[in-house]
Amino acid sequence: MMNWRSLMSSARIGDNKENKSSNPLRSDFEIDYDRIIFSAPFRNLQDKTQVFPLPDQDFVHTRLTHSLEVSSVGKSLGKNVGASIIENNDELSFLTPYDFGAVVGAAALAHDVGNPPFGHSGEQAISDYFLHNSKAKKIKDLLTTEEWNDLVRFEGNAQGFRLLTKNQKQGLRLTFATLAAFTKYPCSSTLPNRDKSRKSQKKYGYFKAEESVFSEVAQQLGLVQFDKSENVYARHPLAFLVEAADDICYSIIDLEDGFGLGLVTFEEAREFLAEILGDRYYPEKLENIASDKEKIGVLRAVAINTLIHQTSDVFMAHEEEILKGAFDKALTDLIPAAGTLERLSSFSVKRIYQSRQVLEKEAAGFEVIDGLLESFIEAVFCKFYxxxxxxxxxxxxxxxxxxxxxxxxxWAKSPYESVLEITDYISGMTDSSAVKQFRIMKGISLA
Structure with missing residues (x-):
């Protein structure tokens, strides 16, 4: 069974001792937050697609604004559960609710840093290159099965863990607690017997290249290990809150963006948000608000606050199961508003995620990423191999x-490391820089 004292370790990779910040007003977990927000991978999120690729409207979210909002929600969730956990555990007097909030907030801030250009279609585009491009097939014979699986099932979560743990001497050097809270899928791409009932095994959280790094994180924190031969672990409990913060934000904010773009009517958006609010919905208060946009903004704010409190209550109700590693579901699937969120998800797929403007830009993203990978990987492999x-x-x-x-x-020691350097480069591009590079290389634009 996991325990909070170990789970909230402020030790860092390369320094397995508990750290004490020289500034008593700034904890090690707050330092994590600051390091992430000033990092290049986080800064690049300002020009990466959230849902609507390359948006030209100022009210549509990018990965950056989405990540800031997820972090804000994550901090509130962390502080809520942290206050209850500390109240129930006398031995945690050295912690404060703000420590829990800082860990969840930092992990949530970084949750999308590994996502390539063009949203989730960018992940699929990288996988498709290795799966279907004839020029990529010759690489397969130079890699192990585990290494090849990382490429044909490219995963933004694993790419994020790689970015957060690379170059530890000069890099971010985050605390073990933040790195584990970041990792929603504590298993590898080659896990042979995935338990489909466990949310944490739906995807994977680290590449073969970072397997030993994650093992160090897991062992330092005392994460429950299910299979020693496969390095399969239970989630850090706070990873459930990071996931919930993301679920809450994209469910509600994508609806708001859809309304702003005219893909969703005011009545449709209001109905979903009112259903989440339940008894807290007072339609008469909306009459004093001038515009429909502002009305949806007010309802969105109250809906998010409602979901934060519902999620915090569910976490505490299942805390013991979570610490045992026996709980493995999305918290938002168990809250009172779960039914509404499920209907909202189905609605968003049809009306927002499959809208023509989204599909057109996603299709363009497949062409851009495939073209860049083909050109750069072929050049690298001919040069070195x-x-x-x-x-x-x-x-x-x-x-x-x-x-x-x-x-x-x-300095790459293998073909696998060489490929990862190229996927690091391309997945780190912003949407506009990827398009610009592609246009220049294909002779479409030399300006």
Whole structure:
């Protein structure tokens, strides 16, 4: 059974001792938050698709604004449950509710840093390149089964863990607690017998390259281990809150964005939000608000607050099961508003996520990412692993890579590491930089 004293460890990779911040007003977990918000992967989220790719309306969310909102909700969830946990555990007097809020807030802030350009279709585009592009097939023979599986099932969550744990001497060096709370899927891509009833095994949380890093995190915190041979663990309890914060935000905010774009009517948006509020919905109060946009904004704010309290209550009701590793469901599937959220999800798929403007940009994203991967990976593999076919074209393309990527490729120890450096580079691109690079390389635009 897991215990909160170990789970809230402020130790960092490379320094397994508990740290004490030199500033008593700034905890190690708050330092994590600050390090993430000033990092390049987080900054790049300002020009990455949330739902509506390359939005030209100022009220549509990007990955950056979405992540800030998820972090805000996550902090509230963490503080709510933290206050109850501390009240019930005398031995946790060294912690405060703000520590729990800071861990969840930091992990939630980083939850999308591994997502490539063009939203979730970007993940599929990377996987599709390795699965279906004939030029990628020759790479397969140079990789192990585990390494190949990481590529054909490319996962933004694993890419995020990689970014947060790379270059530990000069990198972010986050606490073990924040890294574990970030990891919603504490297993590898090659887990042979996934338990489909467990939400934490729906996807995977780390690449083969970072397997030993995650094992260190899990062992330091005392996460429940299900299968030692496969390194399969239970989630850090606070990962459930990070997931819930994301679920709450995209459910409600995507509805608001859909209304702003004219894909959802005012009446439809109001009905969903009113249903979440239940007895807290007072239609007469809306009469004093001038615009429909402001009315939806007010309802959205109260709905999110309602969902935060419902989710906190569910977490505490299942705390013992969570600490045993026996609980493995989405918290938002068990709250009073779960039925409404499920209907809202189905509605959003039809009216928002499958709208023509979304599908058109996703289709363009597949072309852009496939084109970039094909050009850069072919150039890299000819340079390092098939020199006789390293042409002038390959040399020109290789020189387009940033100097820091070229430096890392010079030190790559295997074809697998070389591929990961290229997927690091392309998944780290913003939507506009990916489009610009693709247009230049294909001769579409030289401006």
């Amino acid at each position: 098939d020199e006789k076919n390293y042409s002038g074209r390959h040399k020109s393309i290789y020189r387009l890579l940033p100097s820091e990527i070229q430096f890392k490729l010079d």
